[in-house]
Amino acid sequence: MRRPGLPPGSSRSDDPALGLDTAESERIPQVESWTRSTGPDGEPGDGYGEMIARLRTFLDHVAAARLDTGTVTALADDLGAWCERLSDAAVPEREQVFGHRYDVLGRGQTMAPAFRVHEADRFSVRGTVRFGRYFLGGNGAVHGGAVPLLFDEVLGRLSGSAGRSRARTAYLHTDFRSVTPIGAELDVHGWFVSEEGRKRVLRAEIRHGEVLCAEAEGLFIVLNPGQP
Known part of the structure; x- marks a missing residue:
């Protein structure tokens, strides 16, 4: 589909602003069983979320720019x-903030695109995501490796939500449909299929309107005490 404002005959991939208008508020909806009020060494409103949002935007602009020397x-x-x-501010892994600010x-x-949750319960989650220019694979399409990355982020968090023990991904099978x-x-939807012993099977899908873009199934194994 041609992007509004582009010359006739142009495609989305001809738009220099492709994937650069994805900025959204960093305020995260407080959805029960999914979010936490604060993260390690962080307080709401301390500016960390805004800094990460600008870093995402920076990466999108670096990806889109043809720079002079x-x-x-x-x-x-x-x-x-x-x-x-x-x-000078480096800390051990267990003390780092990056990737641990659930607020x-x-x-x-910034490794995966920001998934915005709209509703969630113990067994499912629904939300939205926008892949910025940084995740471009070519011809206006998201890179094939970025799609499983999002699925792993969503299903991994759902697997360990609602007070469940931590688990690690054993396999993640992705089918690209369009x-x-x-x-x-x-639109992103993830849900539990089954849970037996230490094994948790979950599925997810990404849709653009009525079009199914990709779907995935993941097996997550609950960690034993002391396992990293």
Whole structure:
């Protein structure tokens, strides 16, 4: 489908702004059994979520930009300076905040796109997601590796939600049914299929309107005491 505002005959992949208009508020809906009020060493409103949101946007713009040599050099210098500054704040894995802030979208990480939950209970979750330009595979489509990444994020969190013990992914099978578009609001649904002993089987799907983009099945194994 042609994006509004593009010249006749153009496709979504011709749009230089493809996947750059995905910014959403970092305020996370408080959905019972899914979210936590705060994360480790974090307080709501401390700015961490906004910083991560800007980092996501930065990655989208880097992916979309064709930079001149001067800009590349300046950006590399700035990033190098920030790496040096951040190195003094490094902490052991168990103390890091990245990926552990359940009070902000995406647990406060940029590896997977931010999944916004709209409703959830003990056995299912529904929400929406937008893949930014950073996740582009080509021709306006989400990279094939990014889709299972989202499924693992959603099903992994659902598997361990509502006070359940932590589990790890044993397998994640993904079927690609149609193109998953960059920049579009997509519906995500995940649910439990079965739970027996330490084994939890869950399924999920991504839809663009009525179109099924991809679906997945995952097996998650509950960790024994002391397992990493």
